[in-house]
Amino acid sequence: MPWRGLLRPGDWLIVALGTALCAAAFPLAWQAGIAEKAVVRQGGTVFAELDLSRNRRIEVPGPLGSTVIAVDRRRVRVVSDPGPRQYCVRQGWLSRPGQIAICAPNEVSVEVRGAKEAYDSLNY
Amino acid sequence: MTRSIIELTTTPEDHRIARLAAAAIGLSLIDAAIPLPLPGIKPGLANIVTLIVLARHGWGTAVWVSVLRVVAGGLLLGHFLSPGFFLSVAGAAASLLVLGAVSRLPARAFGPVGWSVCAAFAHIGGQLLLARLWLIPHDGLFLMTPFFAVAALAFGIINGLIAARLLAEPPVAAPEPPDAEHPA
Known part of the structure; x- marks a missing residue:
């Protein structure tokens, strides 16, 4: 059959x-495509844009002290932060577009961006 | 043999449901034994039984067989009331709702293969929804969606073809219910 x-x-x-x-x-x-760069913000303004293809380590000064951010093998993470709860440090490596680690006490955030903007939320 | 205190009166309908559910449970055990590369992807062979029951005995019987299969399958595989069990429930509920709708479509145009594909997509839809709302509340979950969709399409077609093939054969006469040998 x-x-x-x-x-x-x-x-x-x-x-x-x-x-x-x-x-x-x-x-x-x-x-969102593949991760291209990490956008580091301090106090609401862009502090640095890190190319994920280049391994780097930067220090971002904030009101509590300096937050250390490292790029390694197309990933980015917060290495150390003076904040009391360490949420952003414990988030570990960020590798996909749209992922973000926020160190609120020190007013530092690091966000992974792709070639295209991924929508976090839509509003109008 | 000690005479049972509890007397359960069963109808031929109950026997039919139990027999079909047993077949479905057996298939879901085989399902669990087949190794597949991605977690969450399964052939869903037990759905062949659901499709045949739906075609032969109607939606109500299909719901009974599915409920029994999910509960007893969960007990046998050791994931009863675990997250995996609730994912099975969500998938089965979603696919039964969709099957209830598509089985009302004209039979001339839509057969078991179409039902099966719709049910497979509903199954992953229900599971993804529950997983997103409860188990993994993060949109990263949806990165897996394309794989689930392809698996749903492929296994939906295969299961549908098997069900259609079995339905095309003349129905086998039902075996004598056990009550006939041991009158209660």
Whole structure:
């Protein structure tokens, strides 16, 4: 018995729609693309833009002291921070676009950006 | 043999549901034994039973068989009431709702393969929704979505074809219910 005979016309339609859904899922899920750079902000202004392809270590001065940020093998992390709770340090390596570590007490944040802007939230 | 104190009266419908659920549970055990590279991707062979039940006995029986399969499968695989169990429940619930809708579509145009693909997508949809809301409240989860979608399409088609193939064969006569041999 041929397997093709088991599909009815609507089934072909559903399979076609499913294929389209699969094809659409890839760009939708990965729209942010690959991580290109890390944007370091201090007190709301951009302090530095670090290219993720170059390993670096910078110190960002803030009201509590200096926050150390390191880029290593296309990842970025907060190495040390004078803040009391160390949330941003414990977040560890950030490697995907849109990921962000915020050291609120020292007013420092580091965000990974891709080639395209990934939406964190939409508003108008 | 000690006579049981509790008497359960069962109908032929109960026997049919139990028999079909047993088949589904067996298939879900086989399912769990098949190694696959990504966590969360499974062939979902037990859904073949759900599809056949839906076609032969209707949606109500399909719901019963699915509920029994999810609960008993969870007990047998040792993940009853664990996060994995709730993911199974979410997937089964979503796919049953979608099956209830698509099985009302004209039978001339839509068969088990179409139902199966719709149910497979509903299954991952329900699971992703529960996982996003409860288990992994982070959008990073959706990075896996394309793989889940491709798996849903592939296994949806395969399961649907198997179900359609089995449905095309003449139904086997139901075995005698055990009550006939041991009258209660």
